[in-house]
Amino acid sequence: MFFYARYPSSNTLKTYFPDVKFNRCVTSQMIKWFSNFREFFYIQMERFARQAVREALTRDGAPRLGRESQLRVGRDTELYRILNMHYNKSNVYQVPERFIEVSDVALREFHSAIWTGRDSDPCWKKGIYKIICKLDSPVPDAFRLPGCPVG
DNA sequence: ACGTATCCTG
DNA sequence: CAGGATACGT
Numbered sequence: 001m002f003f004y005a006r007y008p009s010s011n012t013l014k015t016y017f018p019d020v021k022f023n024r025c026v027t028s029q030m031i032k033w034f035s036n037f038r039e040f041f042y043i044q045m046e047r048f049a050r051q052a053v054r055e056a057l058t059r060d061g062a063p064r065l066g067r068e069s070q071l072r073v074g075r076d077t078e079l080y081r082i083l084n085m086h087y088n089k090s091n092v093y094q095v096p097e098r099f100i101e102v103s104d105v106a107l108r109e110f111h112s113a114i115w116t117g118r119d120s121d122p123c124w125k126k127g128i129y130k131i132i133c134k135l136d137s138p139v140p141d142a143f144r145l146p147g148c149p150v151g
Numbered sequence: 152a153c154g155t156a157t158c159c160t161g
Numbered sequence: 162c163a164g165g166a167t168a169c170g171t
Contacts, residue, residue, distance in 0.1 A: 010155080024154095031154090033162075036162055037162095038157090039157075040162095126157095
């Protein structure tokens with residue numbers, strides 16, 4: 001489900017667990033759980049963005065023909081592999097193209113912020129979050145169906 | 152104030 | 162992942 005929506009409302013989220021009785025505690029637990037997904041996502045983005053910056057600084061003008069980490073999240077990248085392993089452990093879902101695009105935006109956004117030194121601002125990530133949260137897409141109804149290990 | 156988000160930790 | 166502390170938006 002994270003492949004489609006990074007910032008689902010709690011109401012939206014609830015509709016995907018029709019069999020659960022939601023009190024305040026369970027609700028916040030669910031929100032927390034999804035929030036952890038976001039954290040993992042952003043941590044990876046930052047990590048790979050920083051790595052790309054380091055490599056750019058290291059290579060020092062020399063033409064780079066080889067395998068440097070690019071600023072993209074194609075299906076052939078390590079970053080993609082990590083994300084898919086985390087959100088799609090059993091590999092039963094096809095990762096939507098949209099998610100790749102959103103990840104791409106996030107990765108570039110992190111890279112640009114780091115590259116330009118914007119990351120010295122204690123709140124530098126908030127602008128990125130604001131961008132990403134507007135890129136949610138509708139979650140397919142298929143996720144509501146049988147036993148669906150949403151993560 | 153309240154619900155939610157993020158940070159930090161284990 | 163969960164728990165706790167803290168920050169944020171309304």
